[in-house]
Amino acid sequence: MYKFAILPLLFLSLTSCEDELNLAPISEVGSNGFFTNAGDFEQAVNGIYASLGVTGGGDYPSMYVILDESRSDNIYSPGNAGVRDWNAINNFLPTIATLGTVERAWNIGFNGIMRANTVLDELAANGGVIGDGGLATRFEAEARFLRAFYYFDLVKWYGRVPLIETFVTPDEALEIARSPVEDVYALIIADLEYAIANLPAAHSGLDKGRATSLAARGILARVYLTRSGPVLHSEGPCLASGEYDKAAALLDDIISSNQFGMVDDYGAIFDYDNEGNAEIVWDIQFISGGVGAGGYYPTEYYDEGWARVNLPFAGGNPGDGSKRVSQDLLNSYEEGDLRVAETFLLNYVNDNGETVDAQFFDKYTDVAKAGGDRFDWSLNYPIIRYTDVLLLRAEATLQGASGTQESVDAVVNAVRQRAGLDEISGVTLDVLLEERRREFAGENLRWDDLVRTGRVVDVMNDFIATEDDNDKMQTVTTDDIIYPVPQQQLDVKQGLYSQNPGY
Structure with missing residues (x-):
């Protein structure tokens, strides 16, 4: 199976260039004659995937935990000291432009885009050395899929971003302003359409885990659903485009492929010994024991005190920095819901023999599968689940699609x-969103769901009114739909970017 352990030396050496990553979304040093055969190109494509892992700058799924789940009503983590990024x-808080996570997500996204652009440039100039036109086309489709994937997250997080379609030097990058969201979407859609037309529907053997045409359909469906959402922020990801039928058609293609299905046992979806199960349309690959090949994202959720008792290494959320599951989320589950035990750890016994009221997500944690340290969890991270495909299709219907x-x-x-629950009828969009909330709790989809459907401001302010006993959370406005441009990006060249409203 394709894992992050397969990394090109070219890109491993480049990721250590911290100074360059702290400049605008610049590209690192070029290929330097690296691309001489098909194997070189394959390693370079693997390097684009590697931006999703720890070696890419901080474990990409961790960005989802902090920027999406911790932003939503699924987590209450005010922090008495408030020193952790996720507390702010x-x-x-309007002062988060200097946070490391806000900067890191920007840098990782553009680092992945840079790698994709380097591959695409070299394919155009030197792809003939591959000798297999079909393989060259697949490499291009993978690079474009991943470029679109990174850009879609950047648009959702930051709104307008620099549109870079080719390798650029640091000096050239300093002349590229942020582009309108519509223009960035145009590239995303074109890239995903190319991936759909040129990637296989499935991979096997060592290639399993690479992008597929069905994964591209799933991402593009999300793009259309997000674009179709109501415009609450003039520079946000929703354009009121009304493309629900387009999303529905793509989701129908995934469903009719008959490659996927709902796993009977909810917990089995996240079983370390059951990776690549019928639920998984596409996931980020991790493997324990490799240098930088494991994942950190499970560590983002559990408490430091629990780790001291249950794991052979230190790590986890310390003290008042705990990412505590909100009471509002826990209260939303009906009695007897089988997902509760598979999703949460509600208490544990600490090293003093005391029972601690914990309330954290442990969906991705298996003590028996712990790796060498807190950065070494081997569980693949699901990006698209089949149940998500089905529920998004239902959402498209409720929004006006067939x-x-x-x-x-x-x-x-x-x-x-x-989940062991009784049937209901007459499902509305609000009911559907609540069911999605419980089904995907801890899977970092809730914030996107609220933004996409235009409910984010009302839902979050209602949540604050009932949950924020510490009186730490500020009133949510439409400005909060996207994050600030990282302050370091503003400082590189005065006037190149303007800050997003509200920050």
């Missing part, structure tokens, strides 16, 4: 049946 993000109320109810009831 959870509290909706389909019936009966089809929506059937999907939601299939999810509820697996």
Whole structure:
């Protein structure tokens, strides 16, 4: 299976260039004659995937935990001292442009884009050395898929971003302003359409885990659903484009492929010994024991005190920095919901023999599978699950795409049946979103769901009114839909970028 342990020396050497990564979204040093055969190109494509892992600058799924889940009503982490990035993000402080996570997510995204652009440039100039036109086309499709993937997250997090489609030097990057969201989406859609047309529907053997045409359809469906959302922020990711039918058609393609299905046991989806199960449309690959090949994201959720008792290494969220599951989320589960035990750890016994009220996500944690340290979890991170495909299809129907109320109810009831719950009828969009909240708790989809459907401001302010006993969270406005441009990016060249409103 394709894992992050397969890394090109070229890109491993480049990732140590911290000074360059702290400049605008610049590209690192070019290929230097590296691309001489098909193997070189394959290693370079692997380097684009590697930006998703620890070696890419901080474990990409960790960005989702902090920027998405910790921002949503699924976590309450005000922090008495408020020194952790996720405390400030959870509290909706306007002073977060200097946070390391806000900067790191920008840098990792553009580092991945740089790597993709380098491969694409070299394919155009020197792709003939591959000798296999079909393989060269696949490499281009993978590079464009990943470029689109990174850009989509950047648009959701920052709104307007620099649009860079080729290798640029640091000096050249300092002349590239932020582009309108519509222009960035145009590149994302073109890249994903190329990936859909030129990637296989599935991979096997050592290539399993690479991008597929069905994964590209899933990402593009999310793009159309997000673009279709109501415009609450003039520079945000939603454009009120009304493209629900386009999203529905792509999701139908995934469903009709018959390659995927709902796993009967909810917990089995996240079993370390069951990776690549029928639920997984596409995931980020990790493997324990390799240099920088494991994942850190499970560590983002658990408490330091729990780790001291249960794990052979230190790590986890310290003291008042705990990413505590909100009471609001826990209260939303019906009695007997089988997902609760698989998703949360509600208490543990610490090293003093005391029972600690914990309330953290442990969906991704298996003590028996702990690696060599807190950066070495081997569980692949699911980006697109089949249940997500089904529920997004139901959402598209409720937003006006083809389909019936009966089809929506059937999907939601299939999810509820697996959770051990009774059937319901007449599912509305709000009911669907609440079911998604419980189904994907800890999977970092909740914030996107609220933004995409235009509910984010009302839901979050209602949440603050009932949950924020510490009186730390600020009133949410439409400015909070996107993050600030990292301050370091503003400082590189005065006037190149303007800051997003509200920061």
